[in-house]
Amino acid sequence: MECRILSIQSHVVRGYVGNKSATFPLQVLGFEVDSINSVQFSNHTGWFCLFRVELETIFYPWYCKDKSFLEVVVSIIQELKKATPGLVYVCDPVMGDHGLLYVPENLLPVYKNEVVPLADILTPNQFEAELLTGRKIKTEDDAVEVMDLLHEMGPDTVVLTSTDLPSKHGDQFLVALGSQKTSKVFRNPDGTSSSQKICMDIPQVDAVFVGTGDLFAAMLLAWTHHHPKDLKTAFEKTVSVMQHVVKRTFTYANEMAGPGNKPSAAQLELRMIQSKADIENPSVVVEAKVL
Numbered sequence: 001m002e003c004r005i006l007s008i009q010s011h012v013v014r015g016y017v018g019n020k021s022a023t024f025p026l027q028v029l030g031f032e033v034d035s036i037n038s039v040q041f042s043n044h045t046g047w048f049c050l051f052r053v054e055l056e057t058i059f060y061p062w063y064c065k066d067k068s069f070l071e072v073v074v075s076i077i078q079e080l081k082k083a084t085p086g087l088v089y090v091c092d093p094v095m096g097d098h099g100l101l102y103v104p105e106n107l108l109p110v111y112k113n114e115v116v117p118l119a120d121i122l123t124p125n126q127f128e129a130e131l132l133t134g135r136k137i138k139t140e141d142d143a144v145e146v147m148d149l150l151h152e153m154g155p156d157t158v159v160l161t162s163t164d165l166p167s168k169h170g171d172q173f174l175v176a177l178g179s180q181k182t183s184k185v186f187r188n189p190d191g192t193s194s195s196q197k198i199c200m201d202i203p204q205v206d207a208v209f210v211g212t213g214d215l216f217a218a219m220l221l222a223w224t225h226h227h228p229k230d231l232k233t234a235f236e237k238t239v240s241v242m243q244h245v246v247k248r249t250f251t252y253a254n255e256m257a258g259p260g261n262k263p264s265a266a267q268l269e270l271r272m273i274q275s276k277a278d279i280e281n282p283s284v285v286v287e288a289k290v291l
């Protein structure tokens with residue numbers, strides 16, 4: 001059956017973040033993608049220059065000064081959920097990263113009370129998960145607890161797309177975690193519902209990428225669609241795509257920069273088109289651990 005996705009994200013003229021990071025890979029995987037561009041930029045914020053063309057529509061930029069944009073998104077999701085039973089809402093809560101909030105504080109209660117409860121799949125980074133739950137993540141146990149708290153807020157699938165947790169394999173790895181409720185009906189004796197928790201040590205590439213969070217969310221949507229009850233497989237395929245894309249990007253960026261030079265943000269734009277075959281059919285290069 002045809003699967004259609006409405007993707008509400010930012011657009012850039014050059015490069016790959018937001019809708020530019022999600023549309024092509026989802027289309028390659030056979031999804032029909034309708035997109036709403038929440039904002040139009042010349043390029044992402046990591047470039048030296050940024051010419052901003054804010055669209056004069058109801059869709060304000062995602063870091064808008066007021067909360068009206070988020071509330072518009074909420075009403076769109078509510079309408080669509082009413083009209084389309086079984087609709088899956090993937091929410092990547094854009095709030096901040098590494099301890100820095102980059103949206104106005106008054107968006108936090110909207111995310112907590114209105115957006116997250118509607119989400120079926122939630123992909124916060126560590127900082128966003130901490131903001132949403134009010135708990136700090138210092139250990140793997142903390143992460144597990146935070147994911148359970150997020151389940152209680154609504155979503156059946158939660159993925160912490162990146163954390164600062166130390167990896168058992170050393171500092172060349174970054175840690176991501178996921179949790180999926182295994183049954184909506186079954187409850188453990190203590191009243192909590194049952195879930196599968198997984199953890200992944202991801203080989204880290206020595207560069208800062210932009211658009212990877214957006215690509216991650218898009219690929220998680222695609223692979224959970226194919227493996228709705230098997231987060232481990234969906235997670236492994238998602239992270240494998242990420243590995244292929246960031247490694248190809250890194251190699252190319254270093255070639256462009258030349259020996260001894262650090263690649264620029266422009267050179268580090270994701271090599272999306274060049275990764276078409278890996279996106280379509282990712283060889284699995286990482287293994288998730290069931291906790």
Ligand code: ATP
Pocket residue numbers: 092093094096097123124125126160161162163176202203204205206207208209211212213214216239242243246
């Ligand atoms: P958000 O975009 O919501 O803030 P995030 O901060 O978790 O999420 P990223 O830091 O881009 O987003 O990480 C998302 C995924 O991208 C990671 O799980 C990993 O698979 C991949 N990734 C990003 N940076 C690297 C890197 N330097 N080396 C290897 N993989 C990376």
Ligand code: PLP
Pocket residue numbers: 010011012017018041043044045046209210211212213214215
């Ligand atoms: N959208 C725009 C316009 C951006 O400038 C950025 C980051 O600079 C992002 C999205 C975030 O991209 P990601 O979180 O996937 O790295």
Ligand code: MG
Pocket residue numbers: 097125162213
């Ligand atoms: Mg990040």
Ligand code: NA
Pocket residue numbers: 092093123124125161213
């Ligand atoms: Na994320």
Ligand code: MG
Pocket residue numbers: 092094213214
């Ligand atoms: Mg992001």
